[in-house]
Amino acid sequence: MDTQIDTAQLGEEIVKALKGIYDPEIPVDIYELGLIYDVMVNTDNEVKILMTLTSPNCPVAESLPKEVEDKVVAIENVKSAEVEITFDPPWTRDLMSEEAKLELGML
Template sequence: MDGLREVYDPEIPIDIVNLGLIYELTINDAGEVYIRVGATTPSCPVTDDLVYTIEQVIKESVNAKSVKVDLDLETGWTPLMMTEEGRETFKRKYGYDIVEMWRLQQGDQ
């Protein structure tokens, strides 16, 4: 997970861990890594680059026999998925609380 904190979303320049885009991560006894990640928008034009970067970071971070990255565009991302650190980073960068704004507009879903 530390290495994945170096991978930034192209739409919102916050790392994919703190944005809450890591939906599943497993490493089995055979050294095979599986990761299911999302995107902040299903129409993100650089998802191939994102998948490639994630694969490279995992290969550099752990001694993996294989790495499988599944891009999940079905699960809709919301700001409610962000970590507290991600939320604070967003507030510092943009000057407002995206989670509070979401709750005001959408309700606490």
């Protein structure tokens, strides 16, 4: 019996976990803020997340990627998780979802 985990389904679970992580300075989760650029899941259920921070001097530059990694690796069926930080392209408010902009009174 093949118990292959659907990578798309796993991706959705990862996004759900990411939506539970909040930027300490802005009361919006990091996914809706647009800090997550890409979530890649390979067939071995190894996860790589490409993300950014609101600024290179972000006070959680050390702890936030670790929190993301810990939350993702805790998901059932995730074999490993790696978080890569990039500032290319740099984060701008344009990357925020409509929901985040509404939450922050920007719409």
